Amino acid sequence: MTAIKEVVNRFGKKEALLLQVILAVQDADPQNHLSEEAVNEISREMNISRSRVYSTASFYSEISLKPRGIHIIRICTNAPCENANKASILAAIKQELGIKIGQTTADGFFSLESVNCLGACYMSPAIKIDDAVYGDLTPEAAVAIIRNLRKEYQDEQNA
Template structure:
């Protein structure tokens, strides 16, 4: 279920006017989507409401790694794949995450709870290897610590759904 067109209209209306608002709008639309993405219908509506071409909306959305044009999980797990994290043991952390989640880099768990993504840099070289889950940064990771973090998110989801 993607963001409704009414929600897209409300986001565009509340944002700054004109083309400068495009990135702000894309991020807000994605944040309002239960599947963490900007749907094709939303792209069309954004282009129409901002008076820009669809290709401008697509090119902006595809340029930023934080924006997705395909459905993703409830929690986005971003793994830094740059040299400092690589040298600090990123590969072992990534393998542990892939095994725990049952997906490869770029995949989404069958239950739709997690998407595992690789990113060029998290800006956390001082604490590599690092991952970012949603908006929370974790560093100085071991494979065991990364798995424990993922499991804690699973427990939080269970608590939220039963409350």
């Protein structure tokens, strides 16, 4: 939990910085989530109630309280993406990964989540993988992005 202490020291102990601390702790976690232990440690380090840390963490869709994959795929469910054939993109991704929304692949590489809006209506249908937004997608393009990420990872492992 030393890493959490370092994050809190970097951001500061003001309650107004709680969200930034939570996001930084989650980003540092190999399973892209905020563990129960992390919630408790943030609470102690920032002298904020555990319930305040938990309620902040559970409010934001970018924050997960359960382990997730190395790469997080978020698919927009807002009207522009729905109208731009998001359903076919989602079907292709689910078939490629063999999982449903809210699940993680058996190898722990991808998690699939839905979000209300990615802020990318101008290029719908869109998905966000980690910090990158991909738009104007076809089912084939979405699958190609996923396969490319897997290939890059395998190439790194074999190097």
